Amino acid sequence: MVTRRSVLGGAIGAAGAGLLTTGGLVPLLSAQSAQATEAVTVPAPFTVRMPTLPVLAPISVLGGQDTYAVTIKEVAREIIPGVQTKVLTYNGSFPGPVLRARSGRTVAIRHRNNLGMPVSVHLHGGNVSPENDGGPMDTFGPGTSRTYTYPNQQPGAALWFHDHAHHMESEHVYRGLSATYLLSDENERSLPLPAGQYEVPIALRDARFDDAGQLVYVMDDVFGRTTILANGRPSPYFEVAARKYRFRLLNSSNMRFFQLRLSDGGQMIQIGTDGGLLERPFTTDTVGLSPAERADVVIDFSRYPVGTKIVLENTLGPGTPDQVGKVLRFDVVRTASDPSRVPDVLRTLPAMAKATVQRSIVLSMDEDGREEPRGLMDGQQWDYQRIDQTIAHGTSEIWTVTNANKIVPHNFHMHLVQFRLLERNGAPVAPSEAGLKDTVRLFPGETVKLHATFGTYRGTYVYHCHLLDHSAMGMMANFRVR
Ligand code: C2O
Ligand code: CU
Numbered sequence: 165m166v167t168r169r170s171v172l173g174g175a176i177g178a179a180g181a182g183l184l185t186t187g188g189l190v191p192l193l194s195a196q197s198a199q200a201t202e203a204v205t206v207p208a209p210f211t212v213r214m215p216t217l218p219v220l221a222p223i224s225v226l227g228g229q230d231t232y233a234v235t236i237k238e239v240a241r242e243i244i245p246g247v248q249t250k251v252l253t254y255n256g257s258f259p260g261p262v263l264r265a266r267s268g269r270t271v272a273i274r275h276r277n278n279l280g281m282p283v284s285v286h287l288h289g290g291n292v293s294p295e296n297d298g299g300p301m302d303t304f305g306p307g308t309s310r311t312y313t314y315p316n317q318q319p320g321a322a323l324w325f326h327d328h329a330h331h332m333e334s335e336h337v338y339r340g341l342s343a344t345y346l347l348s349d350e351n352e353r354s355l356p357l358p359a360g361q362y363e364v365p366i367a368l369r370d371a372r373f374d375d376a377g378q379l380v381y382v383m384d385d386v387f388g389r390t391t392i393l394a395n396g397r398p399s400p401y402f403e404v405a406a407r408k409y410r411f412r413l414l415n416s417s418n419m420r421f422f423q424l425r426l427s428d429g430g431q432m433i434q435i436g437t438d439g440g441l442l443e444r445p446f447t448t449d450t451v452g453l454s455p456a457e458r459a460d461v462v463i464d465f466s467r468y469p470v471g472t473k474i475v476l477e478n479t480l481g482p483g484t485p486d487q488v489g490k491v492l493r494f495d496v497v498r499t500a501s502d503p504s505r506v507p508d509v510l511r512t513l514p515a516m517a518k519a520t521v522q523r524s525i526v527l528s529m530d531e532d533g534r535e536e537p538r539g540l541m542d543g544q545q546w547d548y549q550r551i552d553q554t555i556a557h558g559t560s561e562i563w564t565v566t567n568a569n570k571i572v573p574h575n576f577h578m579h580l581v582q583f584r585l586l587e588r589n590g591a592p593v594a595p596s597e598a599g600l601k602d603t604v605r606l607f608p609g610e611t612v613k614l615h616a617t618f619g620t621y622r623g624t625y626v627y628h629c630h631l632l633d634h635s636a637m638g639m640m641a642n643f644r645v646r
Contacts, residue, residue, distance in 0.1 A: 204247050204377035206391050206398050209490040210475075212245055214400035217344060217365050218261045229270035229313075232263065236341065237278040243396055247377035251340035252279065252327075258396045259367040259416060260325075260343025267316050267349035273325075274311045277304055283336065285310075286328040287345060288456060289438055289582065289602040291318040294623030297579055300330035300640070301548045317620070319511070320349035321440040321582065321600070322458040324414055330548070334418055334632035335381045342367070342416045351511055352441060358410040358462065358504040364402075368453070368491060369393050369417040370483075384537070384633045386419055390487040392478065401473075401493040405500035408464045410435070415453035419631040421573060421605065424451045424491065427475035430467070433506050436460025439582035439600020441510040446595040450479075454575040454605035456630040459596070462506050465496050472496045513600065516584055516615050517560040523553060527576065527606060527629055527639060528568040539629065539639030551624065552641035560617040562586065567606035574634060576612070577603040579625035580645070583616040603630050618645045 222230040234255050240248035241258040254260040254275075265271045277283050282305045286298035295302075296312045304310040323345040327336035344365045357363070370389040372380040382388060391398050415422055426432065431447045438458050451459045468474065476491045483489075530537035538545055542552065555561065563583075567574045582600035585593045589610055597604065604612050628640035 203375035204244055204373065206373060207245055209399035210401040210493040212397045212400045214366075214395050214397055214402040214492055217259065217367070217395055218257055220255070220261045220263045229272055230265070232271065232273045233276070234273055235276045235278055236283055241396070243371075243393065244373065244377045244398065249373070249377055249379060251379065252336060253340050254343045257343070258340045259369070260341070262344040262346060262365050265314070265316050265345060265347045267318065267320055267347060269316055271314045271316060272311055273314075274309055275304075276309045277306055280306050281332060282306070282329050283332075283341070284328045285312060285325050286579070287312070287314055287323055287325045288577075289321055289323040290314055290345075291580060291582075291620050293621045294625065297625060298325075298328050299624075299626060300328055300333070300546075303329045316347055318347070318582070319440055320352040321347050322412055322414070322436065322438060322460060323347055324416070324458070326416070331636050334383065334636040337416070337632055338371075338381050338418050339379055344412070344414060346412060347440075355507055355510065356503065356505040357435070358408045362408065362504065363410040363412065365412040365414070366394055366492075367396075367414045367416045368422060369415070370420040370488065383636065384419075387482050389417075389420065390483040392488050392491050394492040399490045399492060401495050403495050403497045404465050405498050406466045406468060406470055406496050407500045407502035408462055408466070408504050408506075411461045411463065413451070413453060413459045413461060415455055415457050417455050418633055419455060420488075421455070421480050422453045422478050422491070423480040424453070425449055425477050425479060426463070427477050430463075430474065433462040433464070434459060434596055435462055435506060435510055437596065437599045438602045442595070442599040443511055443513055444508060444595075445506050445510060448596070452596070452605065454573070454603065454630070455632070456575070456577060456603045457605065463494070465494065466502065468496045470496055470498060513584075517617055519560040519562040519615055521555070521559060521561040523561060523563050525563055525565045525576070525627075526568050527566070527574045529572055529574075529634060529637065529639060531569055531572050537637060539634040539637035541628070541639055541641040544641070545638030546626075546628070546635075546640035546642075548642070550642060551644045553643040555618045555643055555645045557622050557645050558619050560615060562613055562615055564611060564613050565604070565606065566611040567608055569608050571608055573608060574606045574629045574631060574639070575603055576606055576627065577630040578616065578627040578643075580621060581616045581618065583614040585612055585614050587613040622646050
């Protein structure tokens with residue numbers, strides 16, 4: 165029997181067979197010339213330790229807001245042992261650091277652009293005004309600074325920020341411009357979930373290295389990016405105690421979909437998604453993450469004796485299981501007391517207001533093998549001056565979103581709102597998609613129905629495929645709330 169998983173793996177493996185063109189874009193940073201005579205190779209799995217991500221410290225907590233200063237710069241970092249790889253960073257961290265914010269308390273981030281090209285910074289999943297949204301055309305140039313202000317008037321959520329400069333976002337994010345932004349609220353802080361050193365943000369992504377160990381960026385390189393990085397290291401190991409951990413997973417890949425499982429088939433407890441905690445936790449043996457999606461997952465290692473090693477595996481291509489199947493290994497190295505608990509009820513989601521408008525959105529890209537495939541939203545490439553959807557402020561709407569492609573997977577992300585998924589392919593949604601979402605996967609031929617309320621800011625925002633190489637090819641559109 166052909167399983168659904170193998171069909172999808174095959175579909176993704178075949179995706180882009182004729183789509184390996186650069187879309188006319190030239191890589192930003194030419195690879196460092198290989199001085200060494202021997203080609204650099206990615207180390208065997210589980211030979212490097214997974215670091216935890218640095219937490220950004222505010223430069224000021226005065227005046228009712230937390231103020232941060234970030235420098236966007238190119239640095240060299242060790243990804244492959246013994247090799248310095250050039251990366252683009254927020255404050256020198258690869259991947260970006262973690263910013264911890266609180267609902268109701270404003271965060272202002274002053275970004276200084278020390279790169280040679282314009283950037284913009286988008287708070288993914290954030291409810292922010294258009295001026296602070298970091299839209300594709302709202303860039304700031306080399307040598308300049310820009311302050312983004314985030315009021316955090318929304319419940320706790322697993323946000324992140326990343327570059328969004330149009331046509332460059334895909335390469336900028338690929339080279340490192342993404343960071344985690346964990347917004348917590350009082351309800352979340354009152355729960356006895358694993359915390360402190362037992363709450364671990366992990367950014368997962370893929371990458372392609374040349375013989376000198378430098379990152380290779382080729383647009384729409386679906387088959388080339390076959391090294392999996394967890395917190396910036398290739399298939400690392402992570403030492404854990406035999407107790408519960410809370411992992412804040414982010415798929416920061418440009419195009420890779422992950423389907424994660426534990427090598428012993430063991431259960432995980434998913435407690436949250438993009439827009440924060442689910443109403444109720446559920447146990448599962450697999451967690452799927454399309455690009456930009458987040459999952460909040462508790463794993464209880466107390467069931468394993470000290471000395472056990474459990475691999476977090478990925479079962480989706482492209483790439484062979486040897487290349488992309490081993491994400492990281494948890495090594496249970498000690499016992500520890502564990503006062504944490506996963507409560508049966510995590511939060512109450514607000515009721516969905518009655519939707520008064522229905523829209524249909526179709527994502528597609530040329531998959532006929534042409535030289536410069538276009539990414540299309542309702543048959544059109546993005547035009548920053550065209551308003552594709554006009555929405556009355558305060559209304560709720562139902563959007564039916566379809567991936568019209570036969571082999572290419574997509575996903576769908578809206579700025580400004582957290583939406584609710586009502587249906588996937590006409591059926592009720594799985595518990596993993598039952599919470600607040602801002603990004604939803606769309607395998608070839610899939611259709612989802614989502615519910616969104618536009619009751620906060622007015623102005624123009626984008627919605628797009630979050631396979632960033634696709635949005636850079638035009639798979640993006642504008643909505644205006646007025
Ligand atoms: Cu991660 Cu336009 O977004
Ligand atoms: Cu896409």
